[in-house]
Amino acid sequence: MANKIFTTKLLKWFETERRDMPWKQTTDAYCIWVSEIILQQTRVAQGLPYYLRFIKKFPDIKSLARAEEDEVLKLWEGLGYYSRARNMHATANEILEKYDGVFPSTYEKVRALKGIGSYTAAAIMSFAFGQPIAVVDGNVKRVVSRYLAITDAIDDSGSLRQIEFWAQNALDKKHPADFNQAMLDLGATVCLPRNPLCQECPVKSGCGALHNNLTAIIPVKVRKNTKRSRFFHYLVIQNKKGDVLIHRRAGKDIWKGLYEFVLIEKMDKTNLTMAELNDTLKALGLGTKYSVDDTVYCPDKPHILTHQQINTKYYSVLINKYDDLLLRPDLNFVNRGNLTNFAFPRELKAYMEKFLI
């Protein structure tokens, strides 16, 4: 009964307060998938132009599958969490091969695709296929944990099960897409993480957190482990023509597939010594004839990722003489004017915009 009152009030509110965005005016599973992946870890205002550019360039599964990974990463440049773009590209190829380019329409098949977790699968199933599956993301967890006044940590398995069970029961089985979107909108615009707008909330009369004065402490979160600090010292190496030395990141580390300058990673933030510079340039095949600008550029703030904090420093190095044939094979000198054709992490792009392009 309590669920029914909640659902009725929520949907009534949604009739007038719904947020209109391009991906809400479609039931195309591909467009919904793209929007959901872009909006993971990204605010709507930041994600919207990326979504529009992405759909324009890759309007369907086939066009995305047939693109080069570099093209996809370039379009993603600046959004961060680049594994999302790589996974989408791989998934588009999987859908093309396994399902002839048609997005699968069962929860199990969608959930089995690379990069699609339970939230995204539920969103695709309800928004594209009208299936009665409740979505549970950070917004929904916040709304439900406050409404039910759950004072245990929300990511505790018991709390999570309680929230999922409650949301699934409250879901309007005839209008699952509206219900899910209304929950997401309520969390994003009214039941805000800090200072929720309870007086404007359609379900305030039944809200446990509001009536027990607990809105400031719910949702309860377990303190996460501290982030790992890393120290990236970048050598921005230019030849006399002004070409800049870059390479593509490989391996299983962050920013895989993106481009960067020559990197020396250290355990701390102390500047590179001349001996470290000498050894590195020799190992790259760049000889010993170079000059280093005295000014080391260090951004004001570190770059924050989910589990890591990246501290960068940039050293400008001018190479006077070197032998092309000795240059390490994965490195390429690229004209400064062409750097924008390559996808760089946001942090490096900010440096380039300030000093190189």
Ligand code: SF4
């Ligand atoms: S009354 Fe306040 S705390 Fe409760 S659901 Fe509404 S906005 Fe969130």
